[in-house]
Amino acid sequence: MLNLYNTLTKSEEIADFPSNEVKIYLCGPTVQSSPHIGHGRSAVVFDFLFRYLKYLGKEIIVARNITDIDDKIIEKSLEQGITYSELTKNVSKEFIQAYAALNCLKPTYEPKATESIDEIIDFIKILEEKDIAYQTSSGVYFDITRYSKYLELSGRSIEDLLSGTRVEFIEGKKNNEDFALWKLAKENEPSWKSPWGQGRPGWHIECSAMIHGLFGNKGIDIHCGGNDLIFPHHENERAQSETAFNSKFVNFWLHNGMVNLAGKKMSKSEGNIKLLSEFLDMFDGNTIRYFFLRANYRKPQEFSENLLKESKKTFVNLSSFVGDINSDPVDEHLIKIFEESMNDDLNTPKFVGEMFNYINLNRNKDQEKTLKIRSTIKYIFETLGFTFVSKEQNQNNEIFREFFIQYEIIFTDVNSSMSDYIAMRQELRKQKKYESADKMRKDIESIGIIIEDGIESGWRWSTN
Numbered sequence: 001m002l003n004l005y006n007t008l009t010k011s012e013e014i015a016d017f018p019s020n021e022v023k024i025y026l027c028g029p030t031v032q033s034s035p036h037i038g039h040g041r042s043a044v045v046f047d048f049l050f051r052y053l054k055y056l057g058k059e060i061i062v063a064r065n066i067t068d069i070d071d072k073i074i075e076k077s078l079e080q081g082i083t084y085s086e087l088t089k090n091v092s093k094e095f096i097q098a099y100a101a102l103n104c105l106k107p108t109y110e111p112k113a114t115e116s117i118d119e120i121i122d123f124i125k126i127l128e129e130k131d132i133a134y135q136t137s138s139g140v141y142f143d144i145t146r147y148s149k150y151l152e153l154s155g156r157s158i159e160d161l162l163s164g165t166r167v168e169f170i171e172g173k174k175n176n177e178d179f180a181l182w183k184l185a186k187e188n189e190p191s192w193k194s195p196w197g198q199g200r201p202g203w204h205i206e207c208s209a210m211i212h213g214l215f216g217n218k219g220i221d222i223h224c225g226g227n228d229l230i231f232p233h234h235e236n237e238r239a240q241s242e243t244a245f246n247s248k249f250v251n252f253w254l255h256n257g258m259v260n261l262a263g264k265k266m267s268k269s270e271g272n273i274k275l276l277s278e279f280l281d282m283f284d285g286n287t288i289r290y291f292f293l294r295a296n297y298r299k300p301q302e303f304s305e306n307l308l309k310e311s312k313k314t315f316v317n318l319s320s321f322v323g324d325i326n327s328d329p330v331d332e333h334l335i336k337i338f339e340e341s342m343n344d345d346l347n348t349p350k351f352v353g354e355m356f357n358y359i360n361l362n363r364n365k366d367q368e369k370t371l372k373i374r375s376t377i378k379y380i381f382e383t384l385g386f387t388f389v390s391k392e393q394n395q396n397n398e399i400f401r402e403f404f405i406q407y408e409i410i411f412t413d414v415n416s417s418m419s420d421y422i423a424m425r426q427e428l429r430k431q432k433k434y435e436s437a438d439k440m441r442k443d444i445e446s447i448g449i450i451i452e453d454g455i456e457s458g459w460r461w462s463t464n
């Protein structure tokens with residue numbers, strides 16, 4: 001049975017979900033600047049979870065939001081002299097490309113804050129009707145004294161909060177720790193109409209409203225995110241959702257550890273950010289996935305270029321050991337190692353260690369055994385989202401990569417690169433730049449792809 005560590009109960013629990021359909025929410029990025037290694041870790045370690053749940057026969061429904069409006073986004077866009085939507089569009093694209101390069105499964109839903117304003121307003125109205133939310137001259141706030149389980153998730157005490165200097169004094173708030181659900185707009189800020197005046201949603205309400213909109217008011221099975229989100233973000237999400245509907249919001253709270261650089265948490269405030277794109281260019285998705293596989297997802301993980309080099313070497317060796325195997329004999333013992341490790345709160349480092357011990361133990365024994373081990377490793381690693389490509393495929397990918405990069409599209413696989421390519425061409429046609437659009441159609445024929453301007457569907461492509 002799968003056991004998962006639940007931040008709420010601070011213990012490992014058997015993950016026996018009530019139905020075969022597992023409802024999952026993963027806090028996605030605030031698209032203010034390019035994705036860094038820490039974003040990659042959260043995406044990949046939970047991708048291991050999603051894939052393992054699928055392996056166990058579960059049907060997973062995953063929502064990962066995009067926060068495309070907040071204070072920092074407004075600040076950043078002003079700095080760069082572009083609109084907030086230009087900024088978020090660019091950064092969102094970078095995130096989507098990075099997720100694809102890391103071979104993370106596409107979530108079932110990818111809601112954006114700015115496209116969920118109606119749901120957010122409706123949610124705040126529910127809280128207001130129950131007298132849990134109240135308005136001040138600067139916005140609408142959540143009264144934390146109305147939720148008796150407040151701080152249960154993070155295990156903090158009100159005294160901790162009071163002694164912290166994080167909370168700035170805001171006029172009209174009932175309690176210093178009350179948090180904003182709706183922020184009234186200051187001059188020249190992007191804003192939306194609401195019963196409380198022009199403004200924008202607070203960050204925490206966005207996730208609660210999206211979960212409610214997508215999954216209803218009976219809550220979800222798993223909520224995941226980085227452990228830097230436990231407080232205040234997840235604490236506040238929980239307070240909002242449980243007081244709004246008087247029911248349990250989340251069964252399992254899962255949190256990944258941070259990435260450290262020379263012992264310090266990688267974060268914008270520390271100023272030690274390492275961008276994902278830099279390392280995806282230097283290495284590849286498999287290497288970075290393997291790097292994350294080697295560590296326990298809940299613990300901090302030290303990052304360095306040398307550690308990535310090591311990961312690359314190990315994974316390349318493993319790939320050459322697997323070779324071009326195409327048979328499917330199964331080594332039961334190796335499967336057992338895999339399942340036992342994953343069932344133990346996704347203990348991927350344990351799996352890696354025991355797998356290598358097992359390979360060494362059986363090295364140079366009989367050929368049939370080796371064959372079984374090789375095909376099983378391939379099967380397990382593909383289950384976890386790694387890809388083994390043949391030399392020929394590799395050469396092809398290189399050709400695709402070189403082609404798409406001319407259009408600033410990072411090649412991951414033909415489908416996703418083509419969808420970017422076609423969108424780019426569609427944009428040109430919309431702007432009536434037919435010559436450039438036609439050039440794009442002709443250019444791509446060089447790698448054997450034909451774009452047909454269909455009448456109904458608009459666009460189709462096929463390899464010849």
Ligand SMILES: [Zn+2]
Nearest residue numbers: 027028207233
């Ligand atoms: Zn969230």
